[in-house]
Amino acid sequence: MTKKTIFFIIIICFLLLVGGIFALIFFHEKNLKDTNKTVNIVFITDKNYKDYLKTTMRSAIANKNEDSVYNINILCVDLPENERNKYKKFESKNVHINPMAVSLNDIKDVGNYDIFYFVTRADLFKFFMPDLFPKLDKILAIDVDTVILKDLTQLYNTDLKDKYIGVVNKPKKDFSAIHINNKVFSSEVRKYNNGVMLYNLKLWRKDDITNELIKEKNQMQDKSLMTQNVFNYVLDQKKIKKLPPIYNVFSRWDDPAMKQHYFLTAYFPYCWLHSCSFEALKKDAVIIHYLDIFKPWVYRDEGISKYWLLYERKEDYK
Secondary structure (H helix, E strand, C coil): CCHHHHHHHHHHHHHHHHHHHHHHHHHHHHHHHHCCCEEEEEEEECCCCCCHHHHHHHHHHHCCCCCCEEEEEEEEECCCHHHHHHHHHHCECCEEEEEEEECHHHHCCCCCCCCECCECHHHHHHHHHHHHCCCCCEEEEECCCEEECCCCHHHHCCCCCCCCEEEEECCCCCCCCEEECCEEECHHHHCEEEEEEEEEHHHHHHCCHHHHHHHHHHHCCCCCCCCHHHHHHHCCHHHEEECCHHHCEECCCCCHHHHHHHHHHHHHHHCCCCCCCHHHHHHHCCEEECCCCCCCCCCCCCCCHHHHHCCCCHHHCC
């Protein structure tokens, strides 16, 4: 091989290297440009949760990226105007607040029973997101009993493709069968928690999922939950986008009885994305969910309640 040939090969390799570097920079900048910085969020609240929502909102706003734009929609169920307007104080640059007046009378023909104080009929509005937000193709619904510790842009930009919703698996302490409408199903049909849901509203409208949920709710004999069992039963598992558990971290992770089941049913499938440890889960947590009766404003001494107390203000509560 002559010196001329070697020199020519070196030049070609150099040009390919420089071209590759420029290509990486171009596509990186293009991806950054294409990333949607706007996050459309919806909370549902009523007289029971109207004050607790302030803590959740405060955590979300405190931990957002400066350039992220949050459009926060609040479904104020049977709240008077003066209560709805209190949420407007959270408005600031890149944070837009839209309190919406809705009433249980609007859905009086759906599910004619209550469950517990911590799960009210207001939860049924999760069925109606496509109708409530006709101009949106995607929205992120988050329960009020949560704290939000990181920016939500990455979660919101999850590509749902042909999936109706994005959700996190629900840890279970048993795997026994359940009975719905006189049929027996494995616990698979109640596999995910709907405290954090990323909606594909466009596909939802196309397939008229709202009416399917209403129909099943009115026929369902299992009255242990308000909406979660209905969602799990109606929406085909193949139409569910399973999200990493960091987006809906269940607050009782320190309960020894919960750890094993949490790990097996929610965290383990994503070990290839994260270090397989509870310390990693705590570090990476984006949303902490105080599900069931273990609310941080009641069980204030629970270890994980400290995250809630960081954003709580005395003037929030009566």
